[in-house]
Amino acid sequence: MDVTEERVARTIHFEDEDLPLSLLPKRFAWCLLIVAPEGDVAGLAIFLYNYAAWSGEPGLYLEELYVVPKYRSRGYAMQLIEAMAKEGQKAGCVKIEWVCLKRNARALAFYSKMGGQVREDWALLYVDEAGIQKLAASSKGSQ
Template sequence: MSIQIIPATRDDVPELLGLIRELAIYEKAEHEVKATPELMTKAVFDDKYAECLIARKLPKDGAAGKGEAIGMALYFFTYSTWLAAPGLYLEDLYVKPSERNLGLGKRLFGELGVIAKEKGCQRMEWRVLKAGFHCSSPKSVRADQRVQWNEPSIAFYTQCLKADPQSEWEGMRIEGDEKIQKLIDDFQKP
């Protein structure tokens, strides 16, 4: 089996959205996906807010076609004032279940590492949903009822990649037009 990891193009958007939807289903939050082909094309390829790698299983025996999309890594660059250096933030990493445990996640991270080094990044960061939580309502599930469905992802990052969990930082978010507008209305000085 031959796998190619390359920068995604506009033509890949439908397949990327399919992978994003699969990731959301895995995280039990499909209803939260608002992305459309138009929005993704504008954000990633026109405005360049993010970049994306796509992994493809190439057709056998040199057959025509670009192959099946089996994984992706969507990322963007950040900046650390403390390090005075850029960083690479991985927004989403996804590998189709049928292709897991074959080294594709490692290969995607390896490609991200090359990109980070080329850009002079001093760190790579991402978040992983804590085991037992669901994206849609993490506070609504009692600790004794939690299903440890995301432990394979956490194990991949900590054991295979030797990543350090950052428990001292709490993720914060203001999301949605209404909340952002309220922030502006409440705190912007005329």
């Protein structure tokens, strides 16, 4: 996408009154647990609410989806994602985003089957703790 100031001005359609803040939970992160019939916690999903920068619409970011190995292939991951989607739907969310290791073929197949799409046009970027310290130390801005 060729981004210019003019293109950005035409693309963004975000108004303060568009924010359904009253619908969004006040917590930073949410954790869903699924319990197996045996009584053990079989898996979890940790997610956050966010916004689509270009439209101002709310979305979800799936930070972690994990099912204990002995409980895999029982549908628990899908149940967790479905429960998360229901929570997002209540808040008017229009998207769910997450990352997955490219080498995790099993997870990628699962996500594809449930409707997940790989975004080839985006790169995952990362700054570690040392990088954060370096950036913060070199800050010329006001505190």
